[in-house]
Amino acid sequence: MPADAGLPHHPRIEQDPLHVYAYDLVDGRYEPVVDAAEELIVDKPFDIRLRARDLAP
Helix, strand or coil, rough: HHHHCCCEEEEEEEECCCCEEEEEEEEEEEEEEEEEEEEEEEEECCCCCEEEHHHHC
């Protein structure tokens, strides 16, 4: 699991239906910071703005 490795940020992309989630590691557990069906906007680990459909295969 990413949390076991100490990764501070973790994305998850679901394809059916298309949905993007982003999590930050807080006290050894991931807390949701983004729940997006249309556009992903985050500022950690860097500023990024992506349309969810651009992440689909």
